Amino acid sequence: MSVEINARKKFELKPGPATREAFGRALVELGHENKDVVVVDADLSKSTMTNYFAKEFPERFFSCGIAEANMVGVGAGLAMAGKIPFVASFSVFVMNKAFEQMRVCSAYGRSNLKVVGTHSGISIGEDGPSQMSVEEIALACSLAGYVVIAPADEASCKALVKAAAAYDGPVFIRTGRPKAPVVHAPGQKFEIGKAVEVAAGKDVTLIANGLLVAQAMVAADLLEAEGVSVRVLDMHTVKPLDREAIARAAKETGAIVVAEEHLVDGGLGVRVAQAVAETSPCPMEFVGLHDRYAESGQPEELLEHYGLVGKDIAETARKVLGRK
Amino acid sequence: MAKSIEELQEIAKRVRRDIVTMITAAKSGHPGGSLSAVEILVELYFNTMRIDPANPKWADRDRFILSKGHAAPVLYSVMAERGYADTPKEQLNSLRKLGSVYQGHPDMRYIPSLEASTGSLGQGLSLGMGMALAARLDARPSRIYVMLGDGEIQEGQVWEAAMAAAFHKVDNLVAIVDYNQIQLDGFVKDIMEVAPLADKWRGFGWNVIELNGHDPAAVRAAFEAAAAAKGKPTVLVAHTIKGKGVSFMENNPKFHGVAPTQDELKLALQELN
Numbered sequence: 001m002s003v004e005i006n007a008r009k010k011f012e013l014k015p016g017p018a019t020r021e022a023f024g025r026a027l028v029e030l031g032h033e034n035k036d037v038v039v040v041d042a043d044l045s046k047s048t049m050t051n052y053f054a055k056e057f058p059e060r061f062f063s064c065g066i067a068e069a070n071m072v073g074v075g076a077g078l079a080m081a082g083k084i085p086f087v088a089s090f091s092v093f094v095m096n097k098a099f100e101q102m103r104v105c106s107a108y109g110r111s112n113l114k115v116v117g118t119h120s121g122i123s124i125g126e127d128g129p130s131q132m133s134v135e136e137i138a139l140a141c142s143l144a145g146y147v148v149i150a151p152a153d154e155a156s157c158k159a160l161v162k163a164a165a166a167y168d169g170p171v172f173i174r175t176g177r178p179k180a181p182v183v184h185a186p187g188q189k190f191e192i193g194k195a196v197e198v199a200a201g202k203d204v205t206l207i208a209n210g211l212l213v214a215q216a217m218v219a220a221d222l223l224e225a226e227g228v229s230v231r232v233l234d235m236h237t238v239k240p241l242d243r244e245a246i247a248r249a250a251k252e253t254g255a256i257v258v259a260e261e262h263l264v265d266g267g268l269g270v271r272v273a274q275a276v277a278e279t280s281p282c283p284m285e286f287v288g289l290h291d292r293y294a295e296s297g298q299p300e301e302l303l304e305h306y307g308l309v310g311k312d313i314a315e316t317a318r319k320v321l322g323r324k
Numbered sequence: 325m326a327k328s329i330e331e332l333q334e335i336a337k338r339v340r341r342d343i344v345t346m347i348t349a350a351k352s353g354h355p356g357g358s359l360s361a362v363e364i365l366v367e368l369y370f371n372t373m374r375i376d377p378a379n380p381k382w383a384d385r386d387r388f389i390l391s392k393g394h395a396a397p398v399l400y401s402v403m404a405e406r407g408y409a410d411t412p413k414e415q416l417n418s419l420r421k422l423g424s425v426y427q428g429h430p431d432m433r434y435i436p437s438l439e440a441s442t443g444s445l446g447q448g449l450s451l452g453m454g455m456a457l458a459a460r461l462d463a464r465p466s467r468i469y470v471m472l473g474d475g476e477i478q479e480g481q482v483w484e485a486a487m488a489a490a491f492h493k494v495d496n497l498v499a500i501v502d503y504n505q506i507q508l509d510g511f512v513k514d515i516m517e518v519a520p521l522a523d524k525w526r527g528f529g530w531n532v533i534e535l536n537g538h539d540p541a542a543v544r545a546a547f548e549a550a551a552a553a554k555g556k557p558t559v560l561v562a563h564t565i566k567g568k569g570v571s572f573m574e575n576n577p578k579f580h581g582v583a584p585t586q587d588e589l590k591l592a593l594q595e596l597n
Contacts, residue, residue: 038461040454062457062492070450070484077454080440082383083461085454101447101481109432109441 008199008224011217015179019210020118022157023175024049027086029158030165031057037165038078040064040087042071047177048088048118072098072115076105079112084165090124091117091133091174099139106170107143113170115140116161119177120150121261122289122306123211123299133174134289138266140172141239147192148239150174150260150268152213153183156236159190167192174210176261178299181214183234195242201231204317205249207272208259209235211303212287216259218310223317230317238268246272247279255320259287259313261303283323285316327370329540335370335405336362336540340569341596342401342416348589350420353428356579357473358398360504360564363538365402368469372547377408380437384464387439387455391448392473392502393429394581399438400426408437446479448472449499453489456497456557467551471500475507478516483528489557490529498550499530499559502537504566506577525559537562570595 030037031053038060045051045063054061064071068089075087087094094117095102106113120133140148147167151157157175164171183198190196198213199220206216213234220230231253233245249256256276258269269286276284287308294306303309327335339362347353365388369375373386390399397419403411410425418424425434429443440451452470459466472482489497501521509515518524522532531553535542543562550558566580567573570592573584584592 038458060461064484064488065491067481067484067488069447069481070453070488073447073450073481073485074454074457074488077451077456078458079454080451081387081455081458081466083454083458100444101450104441104444104447105451 011221013181013214013218016182017154017180018178019151019154019157019175019180020049020177022154023116023118023161023173024052026158026161027053028056030162031060034084034165036082036084038062038083038085040071040075040078040085042066042068042089042093044089048116050088068093068097069101072101073105076101076109076111076113084112084114086114086116088116088118090131091120091136092131095133095136095139103143107145110145111170112168114164114173115171116173116175118175120174121176121210122294122302123261124177125299125302126296128296129293132294134263135266136174137238137260137262137268141266141271143170145170146239147171147237149192149237150209151236152210152234153180155184155188156190156234160192160236163190163192176211180211183213183217190236193237193240193242195245196234196236197231198234199230199232201229202253203229204255204257204321205231205233205253206257206259206313206317207233207235207246207249207268209238209268210261212259212261212308215303215308215310216313219313219317222310222314228321235268235272238271241271241275243275243279246275250276250280250282254282255324256282256284257287257313257317257320258284259308261308262288264288264290283320285320287313287316332366332370332540336366337596339366339398339401339405341593343397344570344584344589344592344596346397346416346419347583348586349417351583352420353397353583354394354581355573355584356506356566357392357502357504358395359568359570359573360537360566361395361398361471361502362568363540363543364471364500364502364562365398367540367543367547369402369406371544373469374465377406380408384466386467386469389440389448389452389468389470390430390442391470392445392476393442396428396430399430403437410435410437445473445476446481449482449485449489452497453485453494456494457492459496460494467496467498469498469500471502473507474501474503474505474512474518475515477501477518486525486528486530493555494557495554497557498547499557501559501561502564503561504564506566506575506580508580510577521561525561529556531556531558532561533558534561534563537564538568
């Protein structure tokens with residue numbers, strides 16, 4: 001049964017296409033729109049979904065084999081010669097194995113490189129911790145001049161991949177393996193650096209990105225049922241941060257929970273906290289991974305086991321409300 | 325209007341004087357690997373490369389990447405000789421000083437005519453391969469030249485790029501290994517042997533040309549042969565002498581990364597007269 005709460009329809013956790021799938025589809029559209037869009041991959045095209053682009057535009061797709069450092073360097077070279085290259089691999093590999101190449105050849109040596117990490121977070125599931133990327137937001141944000149994006153669902157991912165292509169400068173986009181619940185209304189517009197208010201409310205704000213936006217919506221419904229008015233922001237762009245939306249949330253709701261599928265060290269939470277501290281300080285709590293690696297399992301059970309689902313976010317919100 | 329070999333030798337002599345002078349003024353820097361690369365850079369910038377210093381962003385230009393970025397002084401001096409507006413000759417002695425365009429390692433933020441900001445070893449060949457692929461996609465005549473150090477090729481990424489460039493048949497890409505046999509800690513053979521160099525590159529699918537990197541005619545001929553090679557990238561294994569031109573620096577590991585004193589500069593300039 002669907003009930004109206006504060007004029008908002010109850011959120012339904014309904015799986016949509018994975019964000020990596022949305023990325024792959026967006027790339028093909030970009031390929032048709034702009035002949036300068038090229039793709040470099042490191043033997044994971046069937047998983048990163050760049051294989052759609054490879055099939056459509058074989059002459060603009062470059063396989064680098066299992067060699068992420070070279071992949072990023074080749075991508076940067078293509079960018080320096082006027083192309084709009086997307087390089088893609090699992091987040092954990094591209095960010096950890098090619099971090100220095102990203103730093104020297106695209107951040108410091110500012111080039112128009114788009115790096116897309118797929119299979120992010122612990123929701124890659126059964127493959128386990130060696131494949132789980134839980135630190136790449138922190139690393140990406142430490143690259144001066146980088147734009148860092150973590151979309152929540154198909155529509156936002158497609159739109160933000162296209163926005164990244166149109167933007168002149170280095171961008172990192174974090175996508176995931178599992179099906180991503182649809183969180184955004186049809187027709188919603190997405191802009192780099194501009195948070196989307198997914199639910200309006202005045203008692204507490206839940207700020208999330210990636211898969212946890214949907215979980216924040218689940219939490220919002222749990223809290224609304226208790227009479228708490230909850231605002232939910234999809235902070236799809238971690239850098240540059242939408243400080244205005246954050247300051248407004250701090251001021252108007254007076255309590256904030258940040259939820260992310262990432263280590264709490266250096267992720268979205270600490271960046272939001274910095275913005276809150278600098279604008280309108282208020283009590284904050286954080287949902288994420290606390291100084292540990294996860295394990296193999298199914299995506300949904302892992303999110304639940306590691307405390308990253310709606311009920312965990314709701315419980316954390318109750319805690320922050322108690323501090324108001 | 326190609327320069328004669330004699331004219332290039334005169335330029336090379338001036339470049340060597342610049343190198344030791346600017347590094348002495350900076351009180352730090354890398355003279356040895358700058359002096360070993362002089363003839364190659366002079367040939368590239370004054371003859372081999374299709375470039376227009378008055379129009380440094382010309383889309384059809386050839387490009388040079390100094391992957392061994394610590395040899396920045398030789399690149400700065402050669403570009404200054406060639407007349408790029410953003411590499412003023414009168415500022416060469418500001419090398420490594422606060423506010424100078426002549427950063428310790430090549431930095432495009434200060435010198436836009438550079439093709440890449442380098443300094444962390446092992447990355448230039450990948451960049452060059454990307455640029456070469458872009459030229460091929462756009463059917464441009466551009467050729468990309470990447471200079472690597474012999475110590476630098478101990479970096480694994482170089483061989484990732486070597487494998488990939490041959491696989492993709494990037495024949496508008498030329499690597500030059502400045503094979504001067506010395507790296508920071510000592511002789512390459514004692515730190516991490518890279519020989520047999522020609523066999524390694526050949527094994528990775530490259531067209532290999534070995535030459536004396538200080539013989540201007542041999543350097544020119546090698547670049548011409550590289551341009552004629554189709555279907556695979558070419559590497560020039562350039563046998564050179566670290567510190568070439570200054571007797572007390574030649575083959576002396578000390579001068580990999582130590583600046584000459586004022587007295588040593590005086591001696592060096594006498595020898596380079």
